[in-house]
Amino acid sequence: MKSNDLVINKNILLHNTIRQGIRDAFPLAIGIATYGIPYGVLGIHAGFGVLGTVAMSALVFSGSVQMISIAMHTAGAGLVSIIGTAVLLNLRNLLYGATLASGISTAKKWRWLLAFGVSDEPFVLGTARFQSFGPDPLYFGIITIVFYLTWVATSFIGAIIGGHINTQDLGLDLAFPMTFVAILSQIIKDKPIIATALTGAIITIANEIFVPGSPYVILLAGFISPFVGCYLRSRKSNVE
Structure with missing residues (x-):
């Protein structure tokens, strides 16, 4: 039973x-x-x-x-x-x-x-x-x-x-980039994260100005930007 x-x-x-x-x-x-x-x-x-x-x-x-x-x-x-x-x-x-x-x-x-x-x-x-x-x-x-x-x-x-x-006409090609921006806006709360986002933006804009259409911009921005944020966060931790 x-x-x-x-x-x-x-x-x-x-x-x-x-x-x-x-x-x-x-x-x-x-x-x-x-x-x-x-x-x-x-x-x-x-x-x-x-x-x-x-x-x-x-x-x-x-x-x-x-x-x-x-x-x-x-x-x-x-x-x-x-x-x-x-x-x-x-x-x-x-x-x-x-x-x-x-x-x-x-x-x-x-x-x-x-x-x-x-x-x-x-x-x-x-x-x-x-x-x-x-x-x-x-x-x-x-x-x-x-x-x-x-x-x-x-x-x-x-x-x-x-x-x-x-x-x-429907703007579908912008749907995903805009979603990324919306998600990013919710987590930008301190200087390291702001610096990471700004670094990625600067690299992307500079690439579009000097090497428009380069397929390597995502790799470059995605590789360099996090290091900037990590460096600033480590400095902040050491100071505290």
């Missing part, structure tokens, strides 16, 4: 975890959809085709990397530059993974699969869940599946309708 009760309680717990994961992920999934469709449209206009556009979402699963890759490809950047930029953009996932490691540790052999879901939205929900309830790899897996399916599905929708949409 007790064993049956344990099985029932376990099933209830699993059901509640799945339901909570879907419920928590749904609002953010709507936000992901607003990027997935524009990405699909831009992918078509960049010449990736429906298959290439959707395959990139299925295999890469990183909105920032995919958007930047499209922009660089359109600007004529080489494969090495695109890959290098993608690596730099995703370096933050190393920190995300280190933070989430204890929360998915009980998954054991499935951890490598859950690692595929390490990105911005799963990180936010995952860390909040782990802090409140401890390790919960099932929850992390559920929210990852919701986000993944949303991203791939909306990329497909965008790719299908992409040929009938003028991206410049």
Whole structure:
């Protein structure tokens, strides 16, 4: 009898975890959809085709990397530059993974699969869940599946309708850069971060003036700017 009760309680717990994961992920999934469709449209206009556009979402699963890759490809950047930029953009996932490691540790052999879901939205929900309830790899897996399916599905929708949409008329080509600016504006709170942002802006503007259209500006700004911020922060820590 007790064993049956344990099985029932376990099933209830699993059901509640799945339901909570879907419920928590749904609002953010709507936000992901607003990027997935524009990405699909831009992918078509960049010449990736429906298959290439959707395959990139299925295999890469990183909105920032995919958007930047499209922009660089359109600007004529080489494969090495695109890959290098993608690596730099995703370096933050190393920190995300280190933070989430204890929360998915009980998954054991499935951890490598859950690692595929390490990105911005799963990180936010995952860390909040782990802090409140401890390790919960099932929850992390559920929210990852919701986000993944949303991203791939909306990329497909965008790719299908992409040929009938003028991206410049709708401003879709500005959607992702403006999102970056909006996110950045929320975290500029001290001098090191301000210096990092200004350094990146100066490098970008100077590049556009002296070497317009260079595919290496993202690599250059992304490599130099963080060092300026880290240097100023270390000086601030030493003074304190």
